[in-house]
Amino acid sequence: MYRSKKVILLCHCILNTNTKVEGLAKKSDLEKTIIDALIENQIGIIQLPCPEFMCYGLKRWGHVRAQFDTPHFRKSCKAIFEPYADQIINYIDNDYEVLGIIGIDGSPTCGVERTCDGDWGGEWTSTDQWKERLDSIQYIDKKGIFIEEIMKILADIKVDVPFFGVSFSNTEASYEAIRKILK
Template sequence: MTEQQASGSEVPVQLNQKKRVAFVAHCLVNQNAKVQEFARSRGAVPGVVDRLRSNGYRIQQLPCPEMAFAGVDRWWQGRELYDKANYRRHCRILAMNMAAPIAEFYRRGYEVVVVGLDGSPSSGVRYTGQAKNWGGRPQFDDGDYEVVAGMGVWMEELKSVLESCDIPWPRASGMLLDTTDWDESRDLPGCLDELDEFLRAGGTTAEISDDVIVRLGNSQDA
């Protein structure tokens, strides 16, 4: 039995396989949302969808907080410029909208993972990007953008919202694509191998009470 890939290739689908779902950073499957000059490919990052599906994951695309907040023609920004009250409030609103589907997948017995974009000021899981010299008149030096350990603002707020709703933060990792010297032929194979290893290990499972679902519904009605 086979399932047709969006790329035109085919991968085997096993019956009775584990129920798995991945909540994936928006731009990993839609590079058109990236800030100008940071897109690594046209459309999805090559190989990402194949790896997710070959490991038995349903794919749920997370929203792009930066594009929703500042548009498609936004300036390059480091974590410092996004680490502001209004942007965090914006991210929390998006996170509340994601809490219900994450809780529902847990409730239905799925293993849940989050796949972020490491190096991103918003979507980084293990690494984020800072540029302490950026600000004011837009005249940027690529070398000012530094990848450092830590979460991006969007991932921090998503994690915070889930935990405040008594929903466990899923097992999470990121693909390290947001570096100024990234090269597809050199770096993509290693990124995909690391993603494959992460996905094979499976995700988080959790018991979600009816009370959590009711509270999520009430919060969205407020």
Template sequence: MNEKRIIFVSHCVVNQCARARGIKTKLNGKVIVKPIIDFIIEHNVGMIQLPCPEIKYEGLNRRACGQNHYNNQLFNKICKEYAEKIKKLILQYQDEGYSIIGFVGIEYSPTCGITRTTLGNGKIANEPGLFYKHIIELLDNIVPSQNFVGLPLNNPSEIEKIVQQLELIIKKE
């Protein structure tokens, strides 16, 4: 097993204060992302926090929106520039013998969704959010697609499944 391991997490996995107004950070009084953070600490994996494109675009005090609000030239430019920096960083770590466990995104986010993203007007698409589209495209052949997982913040039982998925990825290292 490779002891030099890195995982990338969406900004608000670590800093839940970054989320748009009204987005849940707790369920039944429990911090939703705790099982993921516990997993990372217990497995001694280096954690890198991604930047939040929505904060860069419109600041902290923003309402929750779908892609119909964010899918424009400026927002995509922000996402692409961040994704390019992440790729450079990953290549540096790989040159030093680190393996990239993967990425933890936020399901239903228009920006950081992995398999589900909010389009707006109540519509959901089964595809990555705008930021992860750029990341996944740039990391093709560098990080396998199955190593991208998304946290469904509204469903803690699914979060346990995500932890199991991460366990499987680590066992293959």
């Protein structure tokens, strides 16, 4: 690779699917297509940390947005992004192009255009309403908690970086988003 002076930030599991909630990693060409396109175009790839993995590890259950919408999780998201904000500033100060931040639509944490929410919580074995609870999940037009905190930090430091969400349920739109970044 040559020094293109172009970098992009990817949510962690695009490069390392192993941090996803167990059972969620699907066989898909999406990640490889994104990574191949970035490498072919000589784009430097920065992997963001996975906030869910860092806070709750590999044995976490799948969550909805409301369960992560706590002061502690927001503080944690903010703290883990701060060093990346510093890197973005330094790239920009040195005339590098920060092409964007790619999130995962549908994620309660890393969703850009869409996230999942619902009336989840409590002890599953103590209720016979668990099916209704599970069925309350909805995909809504809102950002995940990590993406919201990243946006707040970037707004505070007056740095304008575009965000793109990729989606495993709409791979064609995801490829289009990548083409847009690379043109």
